[in-house]
Amino acid sequence: MYYSAPMPPRKLLVFLTIFLAVHFAFSDPSLASANDINLDFLSFTLRNFTLLGDSYLRNGVVGLTRELGVPSSGAGTVIYNEPITFFDPESNVTASFSTSFSFSILNVNPSSYGDGLAFFLSPDNQTLGSPGGYLGLVNSSQLTKNKFVAIELDTRLDTHFNDPNDNHVGLDIESLNSIKTGDLLLQGIDLKSGNSITAWIDYANDRGKLNVSLSYSSFKPKKPVLSVDIDLSDYLKEVMYVGFSASTEGSTERHLIETWRFTTSGFVAARPRSRPHNVSDTSVTVTPPIPASSSSGKHHSRIGFGFGIAGPAFFFVVLAVFGFVSLRKLRGIRKQMSFKAELLTGPREFTYKELKSATKGFHSSRIIGHGAFGTVYKAIITSSKVGTTAAVKRSKHSHEGKTEFLSELSIIAGLRHKNLVQLQGWCVAEGELLLVYDFMPNGSLDKVLYQESGQGTLLDWSHRLNIAVGLASVLTYLHQECEQKVIHRDIKTGNVLLDGSFNARLGDFGLAKLMDHDKSPVSTLTAGTMGYLAPEYLQYGKATDKTDVFSYGVVILEVACGRRPIEREPESLKMVNLVDWVWGLHAEGRIIEAADTRLNGEFEEEEMKKLLLVGLSCANPDSAKRPSMRRVLQILDNEAELLAVPKMKPSITFSYCLPLSLDDIVSEGEEECETHTSLCEIKID
Structure with a gap:
């Protein structure tokens, strides 16, 4: 005798859901072809x-x-x-x-x-x-x-x-x-x-x-x-x-x-589905009841009464067992389902098979970059719903990777600005986390800015100025125009991408933090890239909009000077800080000499000087003296006066609490200095 295997609870649940949906769909007489909203x-x-x-x-x-x-x-x-x-x-x-x-x-x-x-x-x-x-x-x-x-x-x-x-x-x-x-x-x-x-x-x-x-x-x-x-x-x-x-x-x-x-x-509901009336009432055969003895009737009555009680009881027991098994299966994927529910109205969910095919099985020849989140691949997506070319960021499941993935997705999915990298979709499957973005044909700003001579197009002055304005515009949006303020925390040339027209697109929100506009920043473990981190962020671990302003200032100086934030001098092999170097030239009245020599003087001198001074004012060691990004945008758009930049780089003294343990470092609480026994003063020149 052949016995079929019992249907798995998950498949049974799907079957019942489909059955009920079809049943109600076909039994509903008032379905409309178009609905009013x-x-x-x-x-x-x-x-x-x-x-x-x-x-x-x-x-x-x-x-x-x-x-x-x-x-x-x-x-x-x-x-x-x-x-x-x-x-x-x-x-x-x-x-x-x-x-x-x-x-x-x-x-x-x-x-x-x-x-x-x-x-x-x-x-x-x-x-x-x-x-x-x-x-x-x-x-x-x-x-x-x-x-x-x-x-x-x-x-x-x-x-x-x-x-x-x-x-x-x-x-x-x-x-x-x-x-x-x-x-x-x-x-x-x-x-x-x-x-x-x-x-x-x-x-x-x-x-x-x-x-x-x-x-x-x-x-x-x-x-x-x-x-x-x-x-x-x-x-x-x-x-x-x-x-x-x-x-x-x-x-x-x-x-x-x-x-x-x-x-x-004004939309009219579709006509109700007609019920079949091809059989007349007179054609129905009626079978008369068969009389039975009173004793057997009582016996059958008792049996029927027993089944009347046992039947529903058995049904509820089966239902309870089915529910218990299903809940155990669902518990393991509850977080993922909840996460997906949050994104139903957001970016598209891709299948893993689709993205694997689009990247030729994540082949090494398709790698276009690496970051804190993971590896970035160039993808050719054949679906008509999205562009033909995209960038796929891929990460294996890990605590840190998933945290950054969820952070990036939850933040950027709700943001809309012409100078942000547009998120097309996402995928969580096969133990991997993937984000799908618009492909930026000109790559990252650092690769274009520091490419070897003769290997590509040199950024001319108009493109550099446009990048500075575009980046200021999107940071103004993140800091002051969103429902919740967004602190990026990792602004650098590697996270500024360039589209086909060399317009700046800010990406990589894996380290970003959301906060209400009326709340002070929360202390956290310092994250970011050395050379772009503000002094107070290094000491206190507090990310604010002013720490983003500092990083922006460093990026702008890179754009104007064509030099990295920290470089080794060829002659002395001494490490030189870009901000210190430009400020030194400013002190001597020779700030225009900081301009990228590869431009061969093909720029407006006053515009170059203004961009360099904006970079220094943003990179001021004293966070209170830095302008807001809105003010920076107004300055670059010639809608506000340039801030006065002191000839000598300001020095600032920090009095801060030295944590006694790693637990103190990563603590999210705001503890007062008196609770620590060790007090340090650090002078920033």
């Missing part, structure tokens, strides 16, 4: 939205343009991550939609206004246009490239786009020449008042009507400020992305989005 965000998070350009997230509020005390020009966009269905080809129905959002437009200088913000629908999730009157919707050099439907809230009169005034609302369709506008002053609304304003946008597809209302309160006015008879069916694609954009042009205007609600309606 309902979004409600009282605050914004990086998990749900993508930030482009100058936009940033702080305390749950999106800032679309930079917060500066001096006039600037820029544009920013925030886009909801998931595409939204607006047209159902199966039922040939275009959705109606309604949205409301609260916003405010602030200005430190009321006379410096412009340009406004817009709510938009776009088939593209990378919409970022030009500053000024283009409102971040349209590229000034490709006016017809971006396709969109937008409601603009304009704060500047731009005759080029036939604006009626500097305080109006308009409907824009694939052009900034509004189809129709409404004068907000007639409704008593001043966009530039600085007050929180709520806007309602309602489109009824069946009536071909779009209404826009605005109010200082949370109550929707009866009369809209803009009403347009229009059919948007030709412009609402099957799926589109929803977002906000804003721009400035030589102004200090700030644009904030505080809350947002969005709903679609």
Whole structure:
């Protein structure tokens, strides 16, 4: 006789789940081919939205343009991550939609206004246009490239786009020449008042009507400020992305989005599945009951009663055993499943087989670098969902490796900035941890900066200046514009990658730490790379935004001078610190001589001098004297004055507690100096 092997509990669980899902799916008479959605965000998070350009997230509020005390020009966009269905080809129905959002437009200088913000629908999730009157919707050099439907809230009169005034609302369709506008002053609304304003946008597809209302309160006015008879069916694609954009042009205007609600309606549910009626009632055979004696009836009754009790009891025992076995199996992978659940809305999960194939079995010929995390491979991924070329960071399972992996993934997965290396996906399998990034064709900054003569393209001055600005921009974002401050802790030329246009992309977040903006840094074990570590970080082990600023200063000096942080002089074989060397030239009034001689003087002398002085001010031994990264960015963008750099390198004396044991070194607690018996003073020149 043949006996089949019992089904493993895990497979049985999968089978039951599939069976129930199929059963309910086919028994549900109200399945719809397309579903209406309902979004409600009282605050914004990086998990749900993508930030482009100058936009940033702080305390749950999106800032679309930079917060500066001096006039600037820029544009920013925030886009909801998931595409939204607006047209159902199966039922040939275009959705109606309604949205409301609260916003405010602030200005430190009321006379410096412009340009406004817009709510938009776009088939593209990378919409970022030009500053000024283009409102971040349209590229000034490709006016017809971006396709969109937008409601603009304009704060500047731009005759080029036939604006009626500097305080109006308009409907824009694939052009900034509004189809129709409404004068907000007639409704008593001043966009530039600085007050929180709520806007309602309602489109009824069946009536071909779009209404826009605005109010200082949370109550929707009866009369809209803009009403347009229009059919948007030709412009609402099957799926589109929803977002906000804003721009400035030589102004200090700030644009904030505080809350947002969005709903679609009008999709019709599919018809209920009909039940089979091919058998008539009269064709059913009815079998009459067979009478039985009273004694046998009682006997069968007792048996039935016994089975009635034993059956459910047996079922629950089996269920309990099955649950116990399943829990034991699930316990071993609980952490991994929890980790994956956190990333369902984030980067893509690759299969190990896919990545192994893409790297030719992790062949040595595909190795493009090594780091603290592990080995980096060049991968050719054939899937159409991602780019053809990627970089795969691979690490074996270890406590340290997994900690760094989870740190890097949890941090960078929620960050969006043009000067960050974009994370494509991840994989946890076969005892390995893998991260998949965009491939940077020009490699790391240190390899390009210190390549052998004649082996590649020398970085010219424009590229070097652009790298300095890009790195300052992304650090400003990490330190001051994220919901939680991110301290990188390992900024160096090896972690600055260069894309095809030699733009800087900061990567390697394995040592990064997240902290709330209003919390002081936690003491920790010192990590990073010698030559880039700030003096106070070496002594106290406290990573702050100012320790990142110090590392940035060293990187900028490397970019300007073409020298490593610590180099051995060919003549004397003496080790020379780059910061000390440049400061020495500054003391003698010869700082321009620190410029990379390979540039052959092909640079703007004032710009070179400014970059060197910015590097020294960031590498100041006194952390209190270092500028913030926002100030550095303003200096490099000529929006703020250069900080005064003393002729002589400052010296600083540390009074710090010398830990008595390794446990004291790695302690995360903040212990007072009085608890230690050994007190040291270290002088940093």
